[in-house]
Amino acid sequence: MPVTSPHAEPTALQFQRRRVMALAARATLDELRGALAALEAPDAVDLRPIETGLVMLRGRTGGDGAPFNVGEATVTRATVRLPSGEVGFAYLLGRDAARARAAAILDAMAQRIGPKTIADGALAGVRDRLAAEDATAAARAAATKVDFFTMVRGED
């Protein structure tokens, strides 16, 4: 397995796998279970018990400045293995062990049948719901938009 820097540009495959996990992170338990049922996902083994803990979130001033610690967030992680050997990982915000486990199985399935198949197949409903919600939020914000323009003052 080649070791790549976490800051390297993701490959197309990694990009798609991240998309699956980005969707899984915001999906409800019912949506995740529905996706697994649609994929006919097999029973998975827990490689380590599902755990809830804290992770330190880091930020950068202005998005690209000096890194600093924003604060800690509660996450629940699950690691599962499919009978065929794929290992799936999920770290989800919050304390919901069932959601973390379902997301981890989805990650393992993504490695088995391809992440794009899942992001645009079993998770298409989640993708569309999130896109609609984001569009609504953006539209609400856009309605309050004010255009400022200033006269050129000559000096400066």
Place this chain on the structure above:
Amino acid sequence: MRDTKMADLSTPTSILSPGLPEAVREAQSVFRSLMMALARPGTVRRIAVPVQSPGNLSPAATAIALALCDFETPIWLDEDLSSDEAILRYLRFHTGAPVTPDRGKAHFAFVSSGTQMIDFDAFSPGTLEYPDRSATLVVPVDELEEGRGWRLTGPGIASESRLLAGPLHPGFVTALAENRLLFPRGIDVVFVSGDRIAALPRTTAVEV
């Protein structure tokens, strides 16, 4: 549509098996077995936790690694063990411990057999200020029995105890004797056989 085969993601070359299902309780149980084995040299104890050991790492050796190794304890593996991808994957995933090729840096050393000559001097015996910074050597044996074999004396043993461990390289007992002279420095040896362990701390004198 199927994506292309994921060579750059975690393609399983060997199937990873689960670690301890109840890590805290079971690691404590392994720790206690090991502590008692070191406190009473020559006694054989059973490690009573369910482990699915990878490759030809013994269940007891696996349990010791799961209970005691983490990111702060570099592990050294002999050529046999370190060439097994299943063992490397297992230790990396479940313990997070770095596997080092440098024996002198290792806190724990696992070998595949005691019949090869093990160079005790290559491992860290700790320092006079910090004798605890020494290596622990885990040696698998086929036979491990108390009550017969070597005569052991030293701290933790009322008069004498007997331990049979083998097969081992003929130079092993000499190496143990030289190791004892380094006290308070020196390495500690743990014998494992299946799910049983016995230990020879650096203080124990061994007579054949």
